[in-house]
Amino acid sequence: MDTRLNYQTLIENILLDYAQYKPAYGEIEPQVVFDEPRVRYTLLEMGWDNKKxxxxxxxxVELINDKIWIQYDGTEEGIATDLVEAGVPKYDIVxxxxxxxxxQYTGFAEK
Known part of the structure; x- marks a missing residue:
């Protein structure tokens, strides 16, 4: 089984699920960006909230040396929780x- 390919698919599916939720305010749209050759994945929100x-x-999220690196997480529960619930071992999440x-104190991989 190709762990890297499975992780890519899993990350994409989780981000697409998050993208289904539109903010309750403004004209803001979620956008998912997949950079598959570099194995980088981003969920953005773009648009207008009144005049702002x-x-x-x-x-x-990035895949680095077959580990899932969460570079930023602005969600309430955390994408790490979603990954663990989907079967990703904590030692594969940084x-x-x-x-x-x-x-070392997070319960996840150090690098």
Missing amino acids: YVHDCIIH LGFRPQKLR
């Missing part, structure tokens, strides 16, 4: 947005 332009990163010296 919104362009935010909600989730940024919380890249945490300082390396603190990762």
